[in-house]
Amino acid sequence: MLGSQLPFVLFVASAAYVTPACAHSRAADIVTLELLGRYETHVFDRSAAEIAAYDRATRRLFVVDALSASILALDIHDPSKPTVLFRTDLSAYGAGVNSVAVSSWGQRPWVAAAVEGPTPVSPGSVVLMDMDGNVQGVVEVGVLPDMLCFTPDGRFIVTADEGQPMPDYSQDPEGTVSIIAVPRPGQALTQDAVRTVDFRGLRAEDLDPSIIISGPGASVAQDLEPEYVAISPDSRTAWVALQENNAIVEIDIRRARINRIFGLGFKDHNVEGQGLDASDRDGQIRIRPWPVFGMYQPDAIAVYEVDGQTYIVTANEGDARTYRGFDDTARVKDLTLDTSTFPNAGELQKDENLGRLLVSRVLGDENGDGRHEALYAFGARSMSIFRTDGTLVYDSGDLMERTIAQREPVFFNSNHTRNSFDNRSDDKGPEPEGVALGEIDGRTYAFVGAERQSGIFIFDITRPQSTTLVGYSSSRDFSAEPASGRGGDLGPEGVLFIAANDSPTGEPLLVVAYEVSGTVAIYRVVVAP
Numbered sequence: 001m002l003g004s005q006l007p008f009v010l011f012v013a014s015a016a017y018v019t020p021a022c023a024h025s026r027a028a029d030i031v032t033l034e035l036l037g038r039y040e041t042h043v044f045d046r047s048a049a050e051i052a053a054y055d056r057a058t059r060r061l062f063v064v065d066a067l068s069a070s071i072l073a074l075d076i077h078d079p080s081k082p083t084v085l086f087r088t089d090l091s092a093y094g095a096g097v098n099s100v101a102v103s104s105w106g107q108r109p110w111v112a113a114a115v116e117g118p119t120p121v122s123p124g125s126v127v128l129m130d131m132d133g134n135v136q137g138v139v140e141v142g143v144l145p146d147m148l149c150f151t152p153d154g155r156f157i158v159t160a161d162e163g164q165p166m167p168d169y170s171q172d173p174e175g176t177v178s179i180i181a182v183p184r185p186g187q188a189l190t191q192d193a194v195r196t197v198d199f200r201g202l203r204a205e206d207l208d209p210s211i212i213i214s215g216p217g218a219s220v221a222q223d224l225e226p227e228y229v230a231i232s233p234d235s236r237t238a239w240v241a242l243q244e245n246n247a248i249v250e251i252d253i254r255r256a257r258i259n260r261i262f263g264l265g266f267k268d269h270n271v272e273g274q275g276l277d278a279s280d281r282d283g284q285i286r287i288r289p290w291p292v293f294g295m296y297q298p299d300a301i302a303v304y305e306v307d308g309q310t311y312i313v314t315a316n317e318g319d320a321r322t323y324r325g326f327d328d329t330a331r332v333k334d335l336t337l338d339t340s341t342f343p344n345a346g347e348l349q350k351d352e353n354l355g356r357l358l359v360s361r362v363l364g365d366e367n368g369d370g371r372h373e374a375l376y377a378f379g380a381r382s383m384s385i386f387r388t389d390g391t392l393v394y395d396s397g398d399l400m401e402r403t404i405a406q407r408e409p410v411f412f413n414s415n416h417t418r419n420s421f422d423n424r425s426d427d428k429g430p431e432p433e434g435v436a437l438g439e440i441d442g443r444t445y446a447f448v449g450a451e452r453q454s455g456i457f458i459f460d461i462t463r464p465q466s467t468t469l470v471g472y473s474s475s476r477d478f479s480a481e482p483a484s485g486r487g488g489d490l491g492p493e494g495v496l497f498i499a500a501n502d503s504p505t506g507e508p509l510l511v512v513a514y515e516v517s518g519t520v521a522i523y524r525v526v527v528a529p
Contacts, residue, residue: 137189169325210263318379449492491516
């Protein structure tokens with residue numbers, strides 16, 4: 001049972017990489033990304049480029065500049081030379097812009113932006129604009145609208161209102177989901193168009209045990225924090241990731257009510273092929289099983305259908321509550337481990353083993369005696385596919401870390417603000433964050449951005465149970481310091497697929513907004529024969 005009783009699997013940075021027989025493998029990349037063009041804000045590590053949305057009719061990208069609380073419009077008729085058309089300042093509507101989406105209803109296209117309120121606990125807004133950035137209407141939504149999207153039919157906007165607490169936890173607003181009816185041509189957007197889905201009817205004792213309710217004194221409605229929205233192809237159902245809570249809620253859009261909420265369970269890192277590199281102080285790449293559970297805690301999610309079955313694709317970043325008034329994180333070496341579960345606790349708690357790994361302080365003390373019988377790390381360092389009842393169909397295991405060990409061993413688990421070796425192994429590893437799905441020649445691919453490593457993993461998910469990694473790409477330049485402006489693209493936040501039929505080049509494209517380098521990169525997606 002205990003990781004220390006299993007053989008070590010060592011990967012030294014200077015050594016040749018060997019893929020264990022039980023691990024996922026591939027002979028060569030099948031799908032590659034070729035950099036076509038890049039827009040540079042020349043602003044480093046200040047979230048000057050976060051999320052991008054695309055309008056196929058005008059060939060425009062709309063990009064969130066969180067630093068200036070604005071939406072930037074780029075012309076990509078020639079993707080090799082993206083050019084600025086205009087900037088819409090939304091600072092009058094709140095403290096910052098968090099998300100942008102594009103859609104059309106009939107002949108009228110729309111751009112929508114999610115704007116957070118003037119204080120951390122104030123209601124936010126959704127600002128509706130035309131394609132030239134002219135504001136057409138504003139409505140109030142829940143606290144901290146973190147992400148929004150249109151339904152495929154263009155009739156509704158759905159927002160994830162995160163409702164984060166004040167730093168001292170003196171106030172913890174409720175998380176909600178807002179559903180906004182998009183005005184038809186000739187109609188105005190009014191507050192009557194907004195319906196709110198809240199979680200007041202949920203009781204902690206009725207929830208799946210893997211749904212994490214941890215805020216001090218918080219009700220379920222206060223503790224649940226919507227992060228990301230994905231919509232069914234028929235525009236009837238929304239799935240909303242509750243990242244900190246390790247859960248997903250399914251919502252009936254037309255009725256504005258909850259269908260169900262399900263926990264995502266926990267990943268067993270003590271299984272071969274599902275291990276992790278747990279230390280940033282061991283001086284080597286060491287991916288192996290450890291007696292640790294991973295909380296999936298996805299950031300971005302996406303949905304698609306296969307043979308009439310809907311599947312949810314998750315980028316399992318992980319997120320901890322780290323506030324002045326409540327901090328759920330602890331290093332394993334600072335916990336008291338129950339020796340009946342961990343008879344080799346002293347060995348495990350060394351810095352070169354599990355001692356440095358950040359885990360939950362709240363979870364794991366099963367009987368409340370002050371000793372941890374289990375360890376729960378934030379995130380799963382993977383991409384997963386779930387059915388809509390929460391059943392896990394596929395998880396990439398430790399494939400992401402193994403791929404980085406193979407491709408970028410000198411900068412394995414680097415941070416995105418400086419070139420480093422093994423810097424993030426103690427804290428969520430490469431941090432898969434963004435995901436976009438795209439269909440090319442009848443096959444469906446998932447493009448997953450690793451926030452810290454700044455690479456893009458490409459999976460063929462055509463048959464969910466037979467998912468394979470078919471490519472890894474990075475436009476990061478490790479030969480230059482990140483802050484110099486010559487380090488390439490760093491910190492992928494938003495990932496956007498443009499199908500060949502919608503593309504200005506007639507080829508499938510991938511657009512990635514990088515929040516640390518402040519760049520927007522446009523790639524050609526190339527599938528090998």
